[in-house]
Amino acid sequence: MESSTPTPSSPFKPDILKGKVALVTGGGSGIGLELVTEFGKHGAFVAIMGRRKPVLDAAVSSLRSQGIQAIGLEGDVRKRDDAIRVLELTVKQFGRLDILVNAAAGNFLVSAEDLSPNGFKTVMDIDSVGTFTMCHEALKYLKKGGPGRDLSVAGTILNISATLHYTASWYQIHVSAAKAAVDSLTRNLALEWGTDYDIRVNGIAPGPIEGTPGMSKLGPDEAKSKSKEYMPLYKLGQRWDIAMAALYLTSDAGKYVNGTTLIVDGGLWLSRPRH
Ligand code: HXC
Numbered sequence: 474m475e476s477s478t479p480t481p482s483s484p485f486k487p488d489i490l491k492g493k494v495a496l497v498t499g500g501g502s503g504i505g506l507e508l509v510t511e512f513g514k515h516g517a518f519v520a521i522m523g524r525r526k527p528v529l530d531a532a533v534s535s536l537r538s539q540g541i542q543a544i545g546l547e548g549d550v551r552k553r554d555d556a557i558r559v560l561e562l563t564v565k566q567f568g569r570l571d572i573l574v575n576a577a578a579g580n581f582l583v584s585a586e587d588l589s590p591n592g593f594k595t596v597m598d599i600d601s602v603g604t605f606t607m608c609h610e611a612l613k614y615l616k617k618g619g620p621g622r623d624l625s626v627a628g629t630i631l632n633i634s635a636t637l638h639y640t641a642s643w644y645q646i647h648v649s650a651a652k653a654a655v656d657s658l659t660r661n662l663a664l665e666w667g668t669d670y671d672i673r674v675n676g677i678a679p680g681p682i683e684g685t686p687g688m689s690k691l692g693p694d695e696a697k698s699k700s701k702e703y704m705p706l707y708k709l710g711q712r713w714d715i716a717m718a719a720l721y722l723t724s725d726a727g728k729y730v731n732g733t734t735l736i737v738d739g740g741l742w743l744s745r746p747r748h
Contacts, residue, residue, distance in 0.1 A: 478683065478708075478711055480711055480713040481713070483511065483514065483515070483717065483720070484717070485515060485717070485720050485721075485724070485726075486515075487514065487515055487516065488515070488516045489515050489516065489720060489724040489725070489726070490512055490515040490516045490517040490572075490720070490723070490724055491515075491516030491517075492516065492517075492518075493512075493516065493517045493518070493571040493572055493723075494517065494518045494519075494520070494563065494564075494567040494568065494569055494570050494571050494572070495509070495512045495517045495518070495519050495520070495570075495571065495572035495573075495574065495723070496519075496520045496521075496522060496559070496560065496563045496570055496572070496573050496574070496611075497509045497512075497519065497520070497521050497522070497574040497576055498521075498522045498523070498550050498574065498575050498576055498577035498603070498607055499522070499523060499575075499576035499577030499578060499633075500519070500520075500521030500522065500523065500532065500574070500576060501521050501523040501525065501528040501529045501531075501532040501545065502523075502528055502532065502686065503576075503684075503685040503686050503687065503712070504576060504633060504679060504682060504685055504687075504712050504715050504716075505521070505574070505576035505577070505633075506521075506532050506535075506712075507712035507713065507715065507716045508574055508576065508715065508716050508719045509521055509532070509536065509541075509543070510535075510536060510539065510541070510716070511713070511716035511717070511719070511720060512572070512716075512719075512720070512723075513536055513539065513540075513541030513542070513543060514539070514541065515720060515724075517571075517572070518542045518543075518566075518567045519536065519541060519542070519543045519544075520543070520544050520545075520546055520559070520562070520563040520566065520567065521533070521543065521544075521545050521546070522545075522546050522547075522548050522550070522555075522559045522577070523545070523547070523548070523577070524547065524548070524549050526545075526547055529545030529546070529547060530545060532545060533545040542567075544562075544563075544566055546558075546559045546562050546563065550575075550577045550599060550603030550604070550606060550607055551598045551599060551602065551603055551606075553606055553610070556606050556607050556610045557610050560607075560610055560611055560614060564614055564620055564621060568621040569614065569619070569620060569621030569622045570611060570614040570615060570619075570621075570628055571615075571622075571628045571629070572628060572629055572630075572631065572723045573607060573608065573611045573615065573628065573629075573630045573631070574630075574631045574632075574633070574719065574723075575603070575604040575607055575608070575630070575631070575632045575633060575655075576633040577599060577600075577603055578596075578599060578600050578633065578648075578651075578687070579595060579596045579599040579600065579648075580596065580645075580648050580686075580687055580690055581690060582644040582645070582690065583644055583647075584644050585644075585646045588646065588647060592647060593646070593647045593650070595647075596647040596648055596651050597647065597650065597651050597654070599651075600648070600651035600652060600654070600655055601650075601651045601654035601655055601658070604632055604655050604658055605658055608630055608658065608662055608674075611628075611630070612666065612670075612672075614628065615627060615628030615629070615630070615666075615670070615672050616628075616670050616672070617670065617671065627670055627671040627672045627673075628672060629672060629673045629674070629675075629722075629723050630662065630666075630672065630673070630674040630675070631674075631675055631676065631677065631719055631722055631723055632655050632656075632658065632659050632674070632675070632676040632677075632734075633655075633676070633677055633679070633715075634652045634655045634656055634659070634676045634677065634678045634734050635648065635649075635652040635678055635679065636678045636679075636680060636736060636738055636741070636742040637649050637652065638650070638652050638653040638656075639742050640742070652678075655676065656676060656678075656734050658674075659674055659675060659676040659732060659733075659734055660732050662674040663675070663731045663732030663733075664732060667731045667732065673722075673727070673728070673730065673731040674731065674732065675722045675727070675730055675731065675732065675733050675734065675735065676733070676734030676735070677715055677718050677719060677722065677734065677735050677737055678734050678735070678736045678737065678738065679710065679714075679715050679737050679738065680709075680710050680736075680737065680738020680739055680741045680742070681709050681710065681738070681741070682709065682710045682711065682712055682714070682715060683709040683710070683711060683712075684711075684712060685712065688709070705739055705740035705741065705743070705744055706739035706740065708739070710737065710738065710739060714737055715737055718735050718737045721735075722735065
């Protein structure tokens with residue numbers, strides 16, 4: 474799924490993440506892959522974690538063809554052993570971990586009446602518990618003086634969220650609940666680990682982004698044309714927009730930002746039909 478609109482070049486210097494090591498869950502496709510690509514273009518070594526080997530392989534060859542040092546690591550964020558193994562392998566390959574991005578997510582449209590409790594739990598397990606598990610297991614690597622890092626700089630965490638839980642969203646009760654929990658994790662970890670370890674924890678809440686699995690699942694044409702009517706900027710976002718926000722939050726540009734979830738949706742969540 475390619476974005477149909479050409480993306481501008483990055484306004485950031487190409488070395489803002491030079492030498493940094495990033496692990497991105499769900500980094501094999503969609504927004505996750507865009508983040509990984511831009512991290513790589515700005516100097517980072519990147520590891521991507523996902524469940525589907527063919528998707529990981531395709532992503533890694535695409536990244537390497539752009540001159541980016543990348544590895545793909547199979548794993549499911551719902552499994553603590555996978556989280557531990559993937560983190561270990563990332564640090565073994567690249568020497569340390571500086572940036573953890575939790576972009577893995579599950580999603581499908583279903584009414585609350587038709588959603589089984591196990592379906593609800595599945596999305597909570599991927600989005601919320603998976604995010605906590607990855608953060609929990611990554612902590613020792615992100616602390617100052619952790620494996621491969623010196624005593625002066627701590628790592629940082631970025632959680633990919635959404636805006637649908639700010640109000641209520643049709644047929645998304647599971648994702649809404651899961652992303653609300655993710656936002657809570659962002660705030661609480663920012664408080665505890667910011668205070669204790671200087672580890673910044675932030676989030677991004679993307680609006681409708683063209684060319685993503687999330688967008689194509691959420692009722693392709695209807696969702697797009699409807700949101701266009703309501704959208705202050707009258708256009709869908711691009712994966713690039715989310716990647717630029719991620720560069721800001723994970724680089725030194727965002728060094729005083731902690732515990733915030735940056736909404737990148739063109740103002741859509743605020744909007745109402747014009748009277
Ligand atoms: C109803 C469903 C369902 C569906 C699964 N379930 N798909 N219920 N409608 N379409 C239910 C199953 O019936 C089952 O419950 C339970 O969920 C587990 O299903 P499995 O297929 O066994 O799970 P699994 O193979 O682990 O797959 C989980 C998955 C995941 C959540 C379906 O594979 C998935 O969605 N992957 C897509 C990733 C994706 O689209 N990422 C982009 C996210 S975008 P029972 O009771 O039958 O056992 C995003 C943006 C959100 O997050 C914001 C948008 C605005």
